[in-house]
Amino acid sequence: MKARVSTDWLSGCSGCHVAMVDLHEKLLGLVEEVDFVRVPVLMDEKDYPKADVGVVEGAVRSDHDRVALEKMRASVDKLIAFGSCAVYGGPSGLGWLHERDDVMAAVYDGGPTNAGGERPDADAPILEDSVVPIDEVVEVDAYLPGCPPHPYFIAAGLRAVLGVSDLQLTAMSVCADCDRKMLKNEGAELHRGEVTAEKDSLCFLSQGVVCLGSVSLNRCQAPCPHSGVACFGCAGPSVDLITEPHLDLRNLIGRRLNMLTGVSEEEVTRYFQEDAKTLYAYAVASPVIHGKPTVEIREWAGPKPAAQGGE
Amino acid sequence: MIEIAVDEKACVSCSLCAEICPTDVFVWDEDEGVPKINRPGECFGCLSCSEICPPHCITHEGVELAESHYHDPYALRLASRLAADVSGRFNVPSDEASQNQAAADLGVRLRSVAEVFKRTLGGSLPAVGTMAGRTLARHLPRYREPKGLDEALVLAKQQFSPAWEFETTRNGDDLTINVDRCFVRETCEREGQEIGSEMCVLFYNYLAGYLGRMGKVRLRLMDADRGAKCCYSVKIYEK
Ligand code: SF4
Ligand code: SF4
Ligand code: SF4
Ligand code: SF4
Ligand code: SF4
Numbered sequence: 155m156k157a158r159v160s161t162d163w164l165s166g167c168s169g170c171h172v173a174m175v176d177l178h179e180k181l182l183g184l185v186e187e188v189d190f191v192r193v194p195v196l197m198d199e200k201d202y203p204k205a206d207v208g209v210v211e212g213a214v215r216s217d218h219d220r221v222a223l224e225k226m227r228a229s230v231d232k233l234i235a236f237g238s239c240a241v242y243g244g245p246s247g248l249g250w251l252h253e254r255d256d257v258m259a260a261v262y263d264g265g266p267t268n269a270g271g272e273r274p275d276a277d278a279p280i281l282e283d284s285v286v287p288i289d290e291v292v293e294v295d296a297y298l299p300g301c302p303p304h305p306y307f308i309a310a311g312l313r314a315v316l317g318v319s320d321l322q323l324t325a326m327s328v329c330a331d332c333d334r335k336m337l338k339n340e341g342a343e344l345h346r347g348e349v350t351a352e353k354d355s356l357c358f359l360s361q362g363v364v365c366l367g368s369v370s371l372n373r374c375q376a377p378c379p380h381s382g383v384a385c386f387g388c389a390g391p392s393v394d395l396i397t398e399p400h401l402d403l404r405n406l407i408g409r410r411l412n413m414l415t416g417v418s419e420e421e422v423t424r425y426f427q428e429d430a431k432t433l434y435a436y437a438v439a440s441p442v443i444h445g446k447p448t449v450e451i452r453e454w455a456g457p458k459p460a461a462q463g464g465e
Numbered sequence: 466m467i468e469i470a471v472d473e474k475a476c477v478s479c480s481l482c483a484e485i486c487p488t489d490v491f492v493w494d495e496d497e498g499v500p501k502i503n504r505p506g507e508c509f510g511c512l513s514c515s516e517i518c519p520p521h522c523i524t525h526e527g528v529e530l531a532e533s534h535y536h537d538p539y540a541l542r543l544a545s546r547l548a549a550d551v552s553g554r555f556n557v558p559s560d561e562a563s564q565n566q567a568a569a570d571l572g573v574r575l576r577s578v579a580e581v582f583k584r585t586l587g588g589s590l591p592a593v594g595t596m597a598g599r600t601l602a603r604h605l606p607r608y609r610e611p612k613g614l615d616e617a618l619v620l621a622k623q624q625f626s627p628a629w630e631f632e633t634t635r636n637g638d639d640l641t642i643n644v645d646r647c648f649v650r651e652t653c654e655r656e657g658q659e660i661g662s663e664m665c666v667l668f669y670n671y672l673a674g675y676l677g678r679m680g681k682v683r684l685r686l687m688d689a690d691r692g693a694k695c696c697y698s699v700k701i702y703e704k
Contacts, residue, residue, distance in 0.1 A: 330522055336477040336519060337478065393544050394521065
């Protein structure tokens with residue numbers, strides 16, 4: 155029996171669809187046969203044919219996104235939130251920090267390529283007041299974060315959803331697949347804003363460089379630290395951070411950095427607050443982050459009052 | 466007995482587990498750069514080691530968790546549909562009896578906090594409530610700022626239900642709040658406290674502070690009718 159898979163693309167960058175298309179041949183080996191009945195980047199199917207699994211990329215930003223998502227949900231048995239935008243808002247979710255009118259003004263009135271102030275006409279989808287992850291609109295059966303998700307985990311996730319095998323996705327963080335050693339390095343200083351570090355076998359944190367590996371869910375096998383760049387958490391927060399209201403990126407990284415190097419926790423948490431828009435980028439629009447009583451993400455990352463010379 | 470397992474393949478050799486364990490369960494293996502479980506019988510399940518562990522590669526079987534009502538159901542649902550090995554990690558009861566027990570426990574704490582505040586702060590009690598409410602307004606989850614008081618009221622109805630259920634009528638700058646169900650009232654009744662005592666003062670000023678900040682106005686409690694059901698008259702001041 156062919157497993158029928160249907161996909162859709164809401165407010166996302168298409169990266170998730172490209173990752174899926176890339177996977178095509180591996181998918182064939184994965185289940186007997188996968189029958190794609192709807193894939194916006196590959197075929198001209200405008201309807202929502204019945205399918206076993208729906209795979210949705212992107213967050214809900216416009217009235218079109220909402221209607222499309224509801225149609226998709228109604229046409230499938232299981233729905234996968236595919237990629238960090240669908241799961242947490244992802245990069246698309248950054249719009250959550252701003253008022254709709256400010257977003258429109260920034261893009262259509264003041265943008266360098268469109269300073270004429272011309273707005274899209276009535277045929278274009280209308281932006282909703284804010285941008286939300288897809289589970290704010292419909293029930294989601296499985297979440298596959300990543301920006302975009304990694305082939306290994308796409309396969310494991312699809313397998314599980316199709317009932318070919320039990321879910322084999324671990325709750326470990328990116329560090330679990332990282333080859334660097336996290337050794338004590340008393341006296342190392344905090345290097346704000348840096349994403350590379352001198353020694354290539356030593357953990358970034360040991361060298362005073364913020365790496366989000368330990369607070370990010372491993373859905374990627376750690377390609378970034380392996381290529382010399384600190385993890386910036388593109389697959390969203392690790393499971394402990396999701397479930398425990400008192401745990402957060404900044405206090406966990408603060409504690410670990412402090413124990414490894416002696417850098418003060420306050421210095422780290424201050425840095426996270428000041429650079430919140432970068433360091434929290436992938437999940438700002440998710441209830442996981444904005445629902446934490448210890449996190450004031452809007453104040454840290456949102457538009458700064460003009461009086462303070464902010465954005 | 467608690468069974469501890471370390472996934473050595475995932476371990477990044479930070480030794481933070483050995484450092485943090487209050488009962489020296491681990492001994493550090495210099496050659497392999499991993500912790501070895503040396504005194505498993507000493508583990509009392511504080512989970513400090515698994516919390517600090519960067520790859521999250523330490524697990525414990527047989528730790529009995531206290532009931533934890535503070536978990537957010539949204540977060541637990543997300544986590545369990547995200548990874549295989551999370552369900553069963555929490556002890557979140559959903560039966561009514563334990564919910565009621567939790568509410569009663571919370572009520573006792575609320576009462577003692579209110580009493581201490583009253584004794585130390587006396588007349589500033591309303592101001593403290595208002596300040597706390599304004600602070601809460603920054604923390605309670607919401608997707609976008611309500612445009613004004615009316616939107617803030619609609620949002621608050623969703624956020625506080627079922628602990629606090631109410632209807633409002635607005636007439637110019639007069640607002641009436643008719644309370645159907647109130648957690649504080651139930652606590653007063655359970656604790657044998659008079660309705661309208663310090664707990665009520667704290668809580669309703671707290672709500673006024675919260676609603677005011679969310680609705681970008683200032684709210685002042687003018688009068689309270691604490692009959693069979695409570696009814697508050699509130700004055701709205703535009704900022
Ligand atoms: S998760 Fe990343 S790759 Fe996927 S749509 Fe969003 S921004 Fe693009
Ligand atoms: S913090 Fe970063 S560099 Fe260090 S072990 Fe984890 S992923 Fe690797
Ligand atoms: S290492 Fe971090 S930033 Fe890189 S792909 Fe993985 S989660 Fe994303
Ligand atoms: S749970 Fe607590 S007592 Fe047990 S090994 Fe970990 S840190 Fe030690
Ligand atoms: S805390 Fe985790 S990663 Fe660090 S040494 Fe212990 S088991 Fe290994």
